[in-house]
Amino acid sequence: MIQIVQLKLPIKHTNEDMHSAIVKALKLAKSRTFEYTIIKKSIDARKEEIKYIYTVEVRVDLSKQETEKDIVNKCRNSNVSITERTSYRFEPKGTKPLKHRPVIVGTGPAGLFSAWILAKHGYQPLVVERGYEVNKRVTVVEHFWEQNDLNPNCNVQFGEGGAGTFSDGKLNTMVKDAFHRYPLVMETFVEHGAPSDILYLNKPHIGTDKLRGVVENMRNDIIRMGGEVRFATTLTDILIENDQLAGIELNHNERISCEVLITAIGHSARDTFAMLLKRGIHLSPKAFAIGLRIEHKQSMISMAQYGKSYIDLPAADYKLTHQTKSGRGVYSFCMCPGGYVVNASSEPGHLVVNGMSNYARNGDNANSAIVVTVQPEDFPNTDPLSGVAFQRNWEKAAYAAGKGVVPVQLFGDLFHYRKSVTIGSVIPNIKGEYRLSNLTECLPDNIIEALKEGIMAFDKKIKGFADEEAILSGVESRTSSPVRIHRNEFYESNITGIYPCGEGAGYAGGITSAAIDGIKVFEAVADCYKPCYE
Known part of the structure; x- marks a missing residue:
């Protein structure tokens, strides 16, 4: 060519x-x-x-x-x-026969891709997901946004497709890809209903509306190839014999024997983290970021990026970074052109926000998380789950500040440490009820100061970014997993047969990198084992 x-x-x-x-x-x-x-x-x-x-x-x-x-x-x-076009190639070399089918926990991109490619190679996996299938999940989530009635097992964080189902569906990644796993991910998405332009756009995205159909089609494909997918099914325990996986417990009442367990549990499965730690799986706290969402008029962002030509171009995005005087990193995260801020809570009495866009990105506002890096030394102790405790503390504070709904504040009011009492020129575009509040109550003082400094610095790059009437909402605490589940060069944990996978395990940071990690874990399993049904 x-x-x-x-x-x-x-x-x-x-x-x-x-x-x-x-x-x-x-x-x-x-x-x-x-x-x-x-x-x-x-x-x-x-x-x-x-x-x-x-x-x-x-x-x-x-x-x-x-x-x-x-x-x-x-x-x-x-x-x-x-040029010569190359494609993903992998041939399973495993010789050890499986006695039982492999089990994958979680249907986010990591779990979905590991399950799909295992099914494609004849392993007939069992996939379990604590939330509901995507169409039922959408109904449950929309009910939560309308009535503020949270289902702890099925929400923006849990359910078919993982947290990415209610997002912008961004597919760009910084992962180095010598084995062509990235094209495999993109081509697989297109084969299952994603827009074909993701194969060539510099910053591809699917959008939450189209992503839902894609994950449903992949699930049906897994079933067609011999796999099984169970919803409303939670991993509640693991069974270990002589430092090897012997089986799992589901929903506290069903035991299943297995030698391979892929834990693609996502960054919010806090009860599962605690169970794994209790059973002796090696975990450690890791760095992540915490902050707020900011909303501007999309027309302002597009005009600042493209000038008058913005009318003829897709909604503009941005990616901003700043190093504070104290040495902390402040950056934009999960920017959603023409999108919505969503109540993404998953635990009663705690409040989390995230961003979401449809494929058309035609909403009135642009939104992005503006977050500050936090390190394990910022947490109160060195317990492996200390980052989880840190997140919970500020999510609880956000719930209190908003009196159970999303707390919002104008940037000018946050800058001057005063509660907002009125909305200005930017009307919040939020899925879920919101209340004018004081977001300085929702984060540590040093994080608030870093956010203020960062937003003022970003105004020098995008004029109007520090508009006093820009809308802030909080808290954004689920940028990545606060935990790393250790694994060796064969992708196994310290317990033989358990394969930590994806963003929740600390090895990915978005839809595409999680999907790639799911493929890597499949390769590790297939290099050791052959299907039990051969």
Whole structure:
């Protein structure tokens, strides 16, 4: 294939414009026929005239004795080269027969991908999920947002698809991928109903509305390939004999024998963390971040990023970082263009917020978490679950500040340490009831000071970011797992047969990296064991 990079086209371009640009780049006669595939599409807003930048792969109908190399050599263009597309390849090498089918706990991206690829290779896994299937889950969550009636086992954190089901569905990742697991993840999403543009957009996302159908289709595929998926089913204990997994307990009343357990439990399964610790699994506290959500008008963010051209472009996003005078990192996290802030609580008497966007990202407001890094030394003790206790303390404070609903405050009021009494020009776009409050009661003083400094610094990058009428809500405490479940180079914990996996185990930070970790754990299992049904 011939690859062309840095192919620049105007915002309002046509397919004919793309065709002409390829002809020009390859110095082809206008009569030559070819096909092309978009590999990457991004926006270049660095100059006054904003353009789209493409990477494309082109297959030219070659004449006799002509090669693609001949065309590339003729171009004398450093942006044109020969490329070979590579794909994910893995062949299970396990020889140890399983006596029982492997069990996966959790249907977030880590659990879903490990289960799907195990099923594809004939392992017929059992998948258990404490929450409900996605359509029933949506009903339960919307009921919570309308009536403030929390279901502790099925909410924004728990249920089919994991916490990512109620998110922006971002699919970008910083994971280095020499084995082409990332393309496998993206192609699998598309095969199961995701928009095909995620294969080439520079910052791909699915959106919560489309992600729901994708996870349902993947679940049905797992079942079609011989797996089983059980909802409203919680892992309540593990059975260990001679430092090896012997089985599991579900819902306190059912025991199942198994030699392989993949714990893709997510970052909010606090009762499961406690159970694993009690059973001798090695855990340790890890760094994470805590802060607030901020809302601005999406038009302001897009205008600041793109100028007047923003009308013809997708809703703009941003990624901001700042190092405070005290040395703490402040950064934007899970930015949701045209999205919603959602009440993402999972425990009674505690309150958590998160961000969510539909695929169209056509809501009035942009929102993002603005968070501050915290280290284990910030926690009150060195217990492995001290980070969980730290989160709970401030989530309880947020619940109290909002009197049971999402506490919100204008940035100007937070800056001056006063309770908000009225909404300004930015109307909160929040799923769930909210109440004007004083968010300085919801976080430690040093975190509040870091947030204030960070937001003022971000105003120098995006004019208007520190608008006194920007809306803050809290608390954002589930940025990542506060716990790491230790595993060795074979992806096993200190108990043979238990494979910690994904974001909850401390090895991922988002939908894509969690899915990739699920694939890695599958490979570790398949390198050791062969299916019990062969």
